[in-house]
Amino acid sequence: MSRIRKDPRAERATKTVAEAGRRPRLNLGRREAGPASGRPRRDPWREWAASLAGETVIGPERKRYDRSQRQMNRADAARFARARPGLDATDISPGQPALRVVDEPAFVVFAVLEAAGGRLSRFDRQVLGAARLLADAGDGGGAVVAIMPESVEGLGEAGADRVFAMPEAATPAIRAATLRGAVDELCPRHVLFAEDGDSADIARRLAASVGEPLFADVEHLTARQAVRAIRSGRAEIGLAPPRLMSIGEDRAKPYEAVPCEARPLETSAPSRLDDPAILSVEIIPGDPAKLALSETDFVVSAGNGVSDFAAFRDLAAAMKGTPGASRVVCDAGLMPRQAQVGASGTVLAADCYLALGISGAPQHLQGIAGCEHVIAVNTDLHAAMIERAGLAIVQDAQLVMPALQKLLQERET
Structure with a gap:
């Protein structure tokens, strides 16, 4: 899906009149006789045609396009598509998303994930992206094995070729022993590993178990070098990527290319081990209303468009979110100061942020820059918060809150 792009320098050379003296003279009526030169140029019209979702239309003139995955031409589809009985690679339509398959990898790269709550976090995707970088750089092509404590969706889109699930609700000692077997x-x-939480603990347990050093808190990772800071950040050390590494957050780019297979891995590693030091394991969830904004994963925030704060607190409790507020609401004394979200309040790193009646001042947008998903409710279609949100509801927050409360009550019953 490309056409040859013109080279203006070559065209100028063909139009230059010979023996023109110091000042070059151009014959603008002369055209280039040879074939077009230059580098290939994208053809957006052919890309739109390739992404057309069949013959389905909405109404008489509106067409539907599939932009969820990378759209492949026939050559790429034949190269990446998995061969199945009765299916030929030439039968794949140009608009069909391809699947990357590594049947016989030359080596494997483990990516140990947390996957809290049964879903991939932004940090987990970065670890998979780093593992994908190392796997693609090796000779013969490698495979990325995602290792997590429970089944997770979307591992193929994140770059995992194989999937190995550890025992659920296992302690770090049990997970480290299971990982040692694999x-x-x-x-x-x-x-x-991720240099955070249980992943950092498991990394050090595994390093002590196998007797190999751990290159912890990598700040820069390429196929040839891993770099980390030393001497309290005053210097850094770099070496070829070792076997055991942990990376810091926002140090690697998530995988965004062709979806991978994410095939379940068959291994003889023990599926269940016992830790004699642990008698029982129980996860006790904390009260979202008492969690600090910097530690929670879900924040429900109120702005100037909210007037019934009793209903707002009830909605936050029903959605099991930590209540927050904009600076205008905190200045008015309607919410405590520790609930303020923004550059002058708390800078969030939550997975989801629900903004009710918040227009989106620059300082407030700085405070939610690290949030993965933003949902905005506002009457102004052109508000800055609506533009920032991945999902927007253009409606009065006072009408949306009781509707959400009613929907939650119906689901509970």
Whole structure:
């Protein structure tokens, strides 16, 4: 889906009149006789035609396009599509998303994920992106093995070729022992961890178990070098990517290319181990209303468009979110100061942020820059918060809150 792009320098050279003296003279009526030169140029019209979702239309003139995945031409589809009985690669339509398959990898790269709540976090996607970088750089092509404590959706889109699920509700000691069995059996070239929470604990347990050093808190990772800070950040050290590494947050780019297979991995590693030091394991959830804004994953925030704060607190409690507010609401004394979200309040790193009646001042947008998903409710279609949100509801927040409360009550019954 490309056409040759013109080279203005070559065209100028063909139009230059010979022996023109110091000042060059051009014959603008002369055209280039040879074939077009230059680098290939994208053809957006052909890309739109390739992404057309069949013959389905909405109304007499509106067409539907599939922009969810990368649209492949026939050559790319034949190269990446998985061969199935009775299916030929030439039968794949140009608008069909392709699937990347690694049947016989030359080596494997482990990506140990947290996957809290049964879904991938932004940090998990970054770890998978780093593992994908190392797997694609090796000779013969490698495969990325995602290792997490429970089943998760979307691993293929995040770059995982194989999936290995650990025992659910396992302690770090049990997970480290299970991971040790998988390392002994599959001999991965690299094992990547997140330098945070249980992943950092498991990384150090595994390093002590296998007797290999851990290159912790990598700040810059390429196929040839891993770099981390030393001496309290006054210097840095770089070396070839070792076997055991942990990376910091926002140090690697998530995988965004062709979806991978995410095939379940068959291994003889023990599926369940016992930790004699642990008698029982129980997860006790904290009260969202008492959590700090910097530690919570879901924040429900009120702005100047909210007048019934009793209904707002009831909605936040029903949605199990931590209540927040804009600076205008906190200045008016309607919400405590520790609930203020923004550059002058608390800078969030939550997974989801629900803004009710907040227009989106620049300082407030700075405070939610690290949020993965933003949902905005506002009457102004052109508000800055509406533009920032991934999902927007153009309606009065005072009408949306009781509707959400009613919907939650219906689902509970």
